[in-house]
Amino acid sequence: MKEKLKNRIRVESDIKKELEEIEKILKSDEPQDVKFRSVRAIFNELSEEIFEAKVNAMFESRTGLLSSSFGEEALAKEVEQAKRTGNKFCVTLMDIDFLKYINDNYGHVVGTKVIVEVARAIKEKVRKYDIVCRYGGDEFLIVFPNTDITKAKKIVGRIKSEIEQKVFEKKVKVTLSIGVVECCSDKRVTVEKILKKADKNLYEAKKIRTNVNLK
Numbered sequence: 395m396k397e398k399l400k401n402r403i404r405v406e407s408d409i410k411k412e413l414e415e416i417e418k419i420l421k422s423d424e425p426q427d428v429k430f431r432s433v434r435a436i437f438n439e440l441s442e443e444i445f446e447a448k449v450n451a452m453f454e455s456r457t458g459l460l461s462s463s464f465g466e467e468a469l470a471k472e473v474e475q476a477k478r479t480g481n482k483f484c485v486t487l488m489d490i491d492f493l494k495y496i497n498d499n500y501g502h503v504v505g506t507k508v509i510v511e512v513a514r515a516i517k518e519k520v521r522k523y524d525i526v527c528r529y530g531g532d533e534f535l536i537v538f539p540n541t542d543i544t545k546a547k548k549i550v551g552r553i554k555s556e557i558e559q560k561v562f563e564k565k566v567k568v569t570l571s572i573g574v575v576e577c578c579s580d581k582r583v584t585v586e587k588i589l590k591k592a593d594k595n596l597y598e599a600k601k602i603r604t605n606v607n608l609k
Contacts, residue, residue, distance in 0.1 A: 412436050454528045456506070457513035465527025465535045470585050472525070472537055473577070480579040484538040484546035487592040488516070488553070491569045491600070493532040500564050508568055512557055519553045535589075543576035550574065571599040 419432050452464045460468065472483055490512055497505040509532070516526050516534060525537040538546045554570045561567060573596030577588055 412439070457510055457528050459513055459517070459534070460525065460527035462527055462529050462535070465525065465529060465537075466585060466589075468525045468527075469535070469537050469588070472539055473583055473585060473588070475539075476577060476579050477581060477583070478579075481540045482542050482579075483577050484541050484543055485575045485577060485588050485592050486536040486538070486546060486550050487529065487573045487589070487596045488512075488534045488536065488550065489571045489596055489600070490532040491571055496566060496568075500566055504563050504566055508562055508566070511560070511562070512553075512568070512570070515553050515556050519549055519556070521549075524549075543574055546574055546576070571596055573597070573599055 415436060419429050419436075422429065424432075452461060453459065454461050469485065475481070476483055490508060493505055493508065496508060509528075512534065513526075513528065516536065520526055520536060520538075523539055525535075525539070527535045529535040536550070538549070550572050554572060558567070558569055573592045573594070575588055575592045575595060577583055
C-alpha cells in the first residue's frame with residue numbers, strides 16, 4: 395500500500411511538472427510548429443507514464459496477481475455477464491492457515507516465501523481465463539468463469555494438495571482453508587453477497603478443521 399501511494403505521488407508530481415513545462419512552451423516565442431512538436435512529445439511521455447502507473451496499480455507487486463480492487467471489479471463484470479448469459483460461475487476464497495504464527499515464529503521472510511509460493515501454485519493450476527487476485531495478507535480470491543462447483547473444487551483441490559505436500563524453509567508446512575461458492579444468473583446476486591457467502595464457507599472450513607468446504 396505504501397509503495398502504491400509513493401508511486402501515485404510521484405506520478406502526480408511528474409504530471410504537474412510536465413503541465414508547467416507545457417505552459418512555458420505555449421508562452422514562449424518559439425514558432426507554432428516547434429511548440430506543437432514539443433507539446434506532443436510531452437504528452438506522449440505523459441501517456442506512457444500514466445499507462446505504467448495504471449498497470450502498477452492493477453497488480454500486486456510481490457505476487458504479480460491482480461490487486462483486490464481490480465479483482466472485485468473483475469468479479470462484478472462476471473456477475474453482470476452471468477445475468478445476461480445465464481452461465482454459472484464459481485468464486486473461491488483461499489486462506490493460508492496460521493500465517494501470523496509463521497511470521498511470528500519463523501520470521502516474515504519465511505512468511506513472504508509462503509505467500510509467493512501459494513500465488514505461484516495458484517497461477518500454475520488455474521486456467522488462462524480464470525481471475526486471481528491477492529485479496530488480503532493471507533487470502534486469495536479466484537473467479538472461475540463458466541464453471542460449476544465440481545470443476546472449481548477439483549482445481550482448488552490440486553492447489554491445496556501441492557502446497558500442503560511442500561516443505562518450506564525451516565521445515566515449515568502449510569495448510570490452506572478454502573471456501574467455494576457456485577453462482578448463477580439470479581438477478582439478486584451481488585458481489586457483496588457472493589463474497590460474504592464465500593467468506594462464510596471459508597470460516598466454516600477453518601472451524602471444522604477440514605480445510606475445505608464441501609457443502
